[in-house]
Amino acid sequence: MTCAIQIPSSIHAGKGSIDTLSEIIERDSVKRIVLFTDKGVRNAGLCERALSICNAHKVEYQIFDGIAAEPSVQDVDRVIQAASDVNADLLLAIGGGSVMDTAKLASVLIGASYTLQDLLRDASQARKMIRSIMVPTTCGTGSEATCNAIVAIPEERSKKGIVNTVMIPDEVILDVNMIARLPKGSIAATGVDALAHGIECYTSKKATMLSNIYALACVKLIFSSIERAYVDPDAFEAKMHMMLGAFYGGIAITGSGTTAVHALSYPLGGKYHIPHGVSNAMLFAPVMAFNRDACVQQLSEICDAVNPHMASASCDEKSLYVVDRIAQVVKNTEIPVSLEKFGITTEDIDSLVTAGSQQQRLLVNNQKELSLDDIRSIYQQVL
Structure with missing residues (x-):
């Protein structure tokens, strides 16, 4: 091909x-x-x-x-x-x-x-x-x-x-x-957005051998640098790695495409004006946990690239590590993970489900098809 x-x-x-x-x-x-x-x-x-x-x-x-x-x-x-x-x-x-x-x-x-x-x-x-x-x-x-x-x-x-x-x-x-003077909250939100680009593109149905090169480079750079860039204002090497990682993630998008994390985040930004990186961070781990059984191999390959100490682990264990590592990065960079913080309640879920399900440009890239109930469950997890 x-x-x-x-x-x-x-x-x-x-x-x-x-x-x-x-x-x-x-x-x-x-x-x-x-x-x-x-x-x-x-x-x-x-x-x-x-x-x-x-x-x-x-x-x-x-x-x-x-x-x-x-x-x-x-x-x-x-x-x-x-x-x-x-x-x-x-x-x-x-x-x-x-x-x-x-x-x-x-x-x-x-x-x-x-x-x-x-x-x-x-x-x-x-x-x-x-x-x-x-x-x-x-x-x-x-x-x-x-x-x-x-x-x-x-x-x-x-x-x-x-x-x-x-x-x-x-x-x-x-x-x-x-x-150099970017607020740490912006480092966190935009950095997790870049990480999502890399992981979504690598696990996308439209991933190719070319897009995967850039997606994996993005993931390696962001995973290894984001927490240091967040806590240390003078960590110029880590910040340069973040910029390169974000750029590689952008190239991966052009060759592959993001998936359900971005699809379900769009209504959060469009209707409730939650910053794009924050909305992606909220949904990132829940969506990848949902997707995990359909992309165990891809997540295992990501684990091999970012954590050689798990070389002897099973593919299942490696895929779980990546999902857990995503959640850990979001926690360590103190990004809000509850929709309630932005005034969203259970009464808003129906409209979010409808809007999220309409993002077919990205949902078709997802390894697993999401039913309306699946979408509802993911939004409810972050309430």
């Missing part, structure tokens, strides 16, 4: 790698840049080096820093319409998943004859209109590597993914300085 995987054409990694923006500007004779970010990132000073490089090269730029977390279709539409007036020759995104997803959509919508609403109906018509550079400021979403952009659909109280390989960014800059 043959397979393929697509990744960004250039990846720049390491402390201070934001300086490669200077080389890119010179190489491509860039004259005008649109910078997508958010107010938190901008106020933290994370855009300053990029802007100083633009100034040094006399590159004009316009900053759009009003991008909302978990943006709706209307939010994204508004930003892209405003950015369309700039006539830029390069898009630069400095931020988390929401910022990068917005920029990726802009890269296929600015100057296009189709609209965002058209892409929601049929993403296959998307075409790359303008080059893009992604600079992540978290260590989890993997959006800098994926062909996906997620938007909230308020009227459906859920989220939807727009998927087309033309949205894969042209360049990625993984500079650990961007997460």
